[in-house]
Amino acid sequence: MTHYSIVPAEELFYAGWESAIHPLQEVTIGSVTMQVSALPDGRVRIERLISGNPYDYLNPAYMPGNTIRFEPKFD
Secondary structure (H helix, E strand, O other), X not given: OOOOOOOOHHHHHOOXXXXXXXXXXXXXXXXXXXXXXXXXXXXXXXXEEEOOOHHHHHOHHHOXXXXXXXXXXXX
């Protein structure tokens, strides 16, 4: 299907999806920065890695979809 419009496709087809998706938080564990979503039991699910080190992507502990216990530390 072809659709021609001056309105961006995100506004036409994905409107309202932001409320269905859990907000992501950016956290750093060790030297690895990642985006996580909070789970009700106090754990977090890894959604995406943001790291400059290619070996972090090969670590199975940081695989997206894994759940980890995360306790934030405030300075």
